[in-house]
Amino acid sequence: MKIAYTALLAVILMSSSNLHAQLTCEVQSFDFELPKIADGSIEVRSNAAQIIKDEIAVFEGNVLITTPDSIIQADSANLRENGQRLQASGNVTYTDELLHVESLGIEANAEIELLQLQSTEYQIKGVNGRGGADLLSISRERGVILENVSFTTCPKGDEDWKIQASEISIRKGMPFGEAKHTRFYVGGVPVFYLPYFAFPITTERQTGFLFPKIGSTGSTGIEYEQPFYWNIAPNVDTTISTRYMSNRGLQLKNEWRYLTNNHYGELQLEYLAKDTDIGNDDPRYFYRFSHKGKLSENWSVTADVSDISDNNYIVDLRSDYYNQADTHLYRQAGLSYFSEDLDFNVFVRDFTTIGNFDDNYRALPEAKLAYSTSLNEWFDFDIKSELAYFDNRLEQRPDALRFHIEPSLSIPYQRAWGELLAEVSVMHTYYDQDIEGMPNTNLEETVERTLGQARFYGSLIFEREQTIGDTDYLVTFEPKTQYLYTSYQDQSNIGFYDTTELLTTFSNLFRGQEFTGLDRINDNNQFTLGATTRIIDDNNREMLVASIGQIFYVESAQLQASQRQDNRSSIAAELDWRINRNWFVHSDFQVGNDTNKVERSSFSTEYRLSENKLIQINHRYIRELSNEKIDQFGVSASWPMGDNWHWVGRYYRDFERSRTTESFMGIEYESCCWALRLTVQRNLATRFNNDGFRDVNEFDSGIALQFVFKGMGSPSNKVDMLRQGLFGYRQPFVLN
Structure with missing residues (x-):
């Protein structure tokens, strides 16, 4: 009967799980506890018994048959051939640790290993579901067969929906079961029909059709997607799906997966030969390949490559990997080395832009190397370097080779009460820019830029126990300051390849750089002041984190891309506040120093009583x-x-x-x-x-x-x- 349980559970709950909803039907349960009996023996109890030696044993009234793994109850039972054959009738129940079955009659033949229950109603322990079958048959030769079987999670007498199949069978030696003529009923009305499908009954992956996806949207119309799973090898499989959309036509989808001891990856393909909603013959497609692998203890490889046929593909047809707000898709691959002191990686980076945007630069390739070591008890030495070649498809944009090296010497000092850091760096960058055919450009073919930088940073942590209301908290005040000096060099003869301006957020105040990338490094002579306060409860949970800071410029910046209107930056602040177990607040804002007006702000407050x-x-x-x-x-x-x-x-x-x-x-x-x-x-x-x-x-x-x-x-x-x-x-x- 454990086989029967596996069959029922696999076919009825295949690839499914109960919804995490607040309202669920009461899960029916039953008690099952086997009394102690001799191994391999069968114990029978009844109100009356009549035994004819070597022929038949007849039991009447409250018959209780206990086997090594199940209990059978009935009004009457016959045992023949020294217990090799069993017949029971009248309010028959069969119970094991997983299944409870009520039946009109049961027949068992131990010699041929056959068990049959007629007109059954079954219940699966711990699962919010039940059903019935006209015949439940288990045999050594045929396996498990359920005839005219049904399933529902609704309470008895109120079956708003159910599933009915003419036959479910699990053949001996087969890793999957078969269901024939499956109907889905809603309110007693059939709404869906499958003539045949196969389902796995073991943890091993099996080739076969998966449960279909049915839906409807305004863009695609009525959808029906039928996936087919192919278990190619223990470490390779694929899912092939046909997706019919009433507004757009038939789409083919394919997902390949592979897994080895050190590598795994996926390949997704989607193809729509002709979109009937658009009215042209251009095919629409999407592909994505991702891979992660470990070559050795220190070396690894990654790849992420995607592309689409047109700008509106994700908007019209949706994607499991991107959403309609995305502006580009990744196309990159890389090799990385990591150790305690040395990090190295080389990547080829490209993008598929969505919409009419200036084409991004591709890095073909981009190599970075970073080395860090402690010279002695006080001094740390770090060196960062990068070599990149930038390529652009637009003729009016130059290609360029960039090499950057940045050694630095620092004195870090960290204690529980705070942190001190003194650091000096030299930043040298070399550019070779292809400006041929660009007569009116300010760019130069060869540029060398060498800048020096000194940074002094310090922070303190003050703590005190504080009672707020009737609750004890740990309150911290963490002031921090930084002085930063960076020398100046004219950089108008360098193009923009991977550089954009950063926002003035609190976390960016202490970076000392106003740009991403290396094409612009602003000159600095400035102080940064900031502070953070935290309120922490007894469970070491932050109830409030608030930060505020501002940069004070000793000298105005000479870099053209970093001209400032005042001697101070915008004030940047952030707040996260857990008011109580139900109320949460998050806010960040920047206030302009010259206008005293808010330049950017965001505010969110949430009242939450439960998940829903x-x-x-x-x-x-x-x-x-x-x-x-x-x-x-x-x-x-x-x-x-x-x-x-x-x-x-x-x-x-x-x-x-x-x-x-x-x-x-x-x-x-x-x-x-x-x-x-x-x-x-x-x-x-x-x-x-x-x-x-x-x-x-x-x-x-x-x-x-x-x-x-x-x-x-x-x-x-x-x-x-x-x-x-x-x-x-x-x-x-x-x-x-």
Whole structure:
């Protein structure tokens, strides 16, 4: 009967798990405890017994048969051929450690190892599911066969949905089972039919069809995706899927996976020969290859390569790996070496840009080497170096070779009360720029830049026990200061290859660099002052972390790309506050020194009672970004409306343009064994026009209806609905 349990559990709950929902049907359970009997023996108890030696033993009234691994109860039972054959009838129950079966009758033949139960109702221990079968047969020759079998997670007498199959069989020596003529019923009405499918009954992967995916969206229409799994080898497999979309046609999808002792990787392929919604014959495709491997104890390799056929592929057809807000796809591969003192890596980096953006530079290749060692008790020596060749497809942009080396000598001093650091560095960079055919450029073919830098950093940690209300906390105050000097050299003769300006956030105040990359290194003569305070409870959990800081310039910067309007930077501050177990606040902002006005800010507050009961309010403000002002407000909520109804919603408003950028609402009715979800959404369209620019004035609307068989779906909850769309739900706080 353990085989029968495996069969039932595999076919009915294959590739599924119960939804993490608040409302679930009561899991039926049963007690099973075997009394102690002699090994291999069978014990029979009854109100009356009649035994004819070597022929038959008849038991009547409250018959209890105990075997080494099961208990059978019946009104009457016959044992023949010295217990080799058993027949029981009248309120028959069979129970083992995994399964409880009620039946009209049971027959067993130990000689041919055959067990049959008629008109059964079964119950799986610890699983919120039950069902029935006209005949449950287990034999040595045929294996396990269930005829006219059903399954549901709904309570008895209230079967809102169920699955019915004419036959489920698990043949002897086969690693998979077979189901024939499977029907899905909702409210007694058949809604889906599968004539045949196979399912695994062991932990080993088996070739066969997987459970189909069915859905509907406004972009693709009605969808049906049928995956087929091919177990090529113990360490290689592939899943081939056909995806039919009523609005767009038939798409082929393929995923390959491989695994060795030191390497693993995946290859995803998607191909749509003709999109009937677009009306042209151009095929649409997506591919992604990823690999991670270990060559030895210190050497490793990685690769991540993706591409799409057109700008709107992800928007129209969706992707499991990217979302519609992404602006580029990675195309890179690298080799790395790591040891205690030496790190080395070489990468080839490229990007597939989405939309009409200036083509990014490719690094073909980019090699970095870093070495660090302690000279003695006081001094540390570090050296960083980089060699990169930058290539661009645009003729008006030069290719360039860049070599950078940066030795530094430091005196670090760290204690529980704080940290002191003195560091001096020399930064030398060499450029060889291909400016042929660019007569009006300020760039020079060969450039050498050598800069010196001195940095002095110190921080202290003050702690005290503090009682706030009736609770004891540890309160810290952590002032920190830094002096930074960097020499100046004109860099207008160098192009921009991997360099952009950094935002003035609190964490960036102490970096001493206003740019990413190496193409611009700003001259500095400045002090940075900042402080952080923390409130920590008895469980070493941060209740509040607040930081504020500012840079004070002793001299104005001479670098053209780093001209400053004042002798001080913007004030940068951050706050994370766990007000109590339910309320959280996160905020960061920068206030301009010359205007005393907020330049950038973000604010999020969340009230959370449980995983599915929350309200979140957000606001984002940027005074100027690409000559535009951003002033957006949003609210997200998930809240129950009684025992069976749940509501989620999201609303975002652009105050600058006086319009709604996204609105979303979902409502769900949930019983203990099924759920019905209705979602309605309207948001800014993110499709690209023919010129490669996103349309910021068009809106998309959509409505979706989803029926969920609880116990037959992937793990989910109400908050998952909030994660849909442009501004999906995210927790705002980063406290430990």
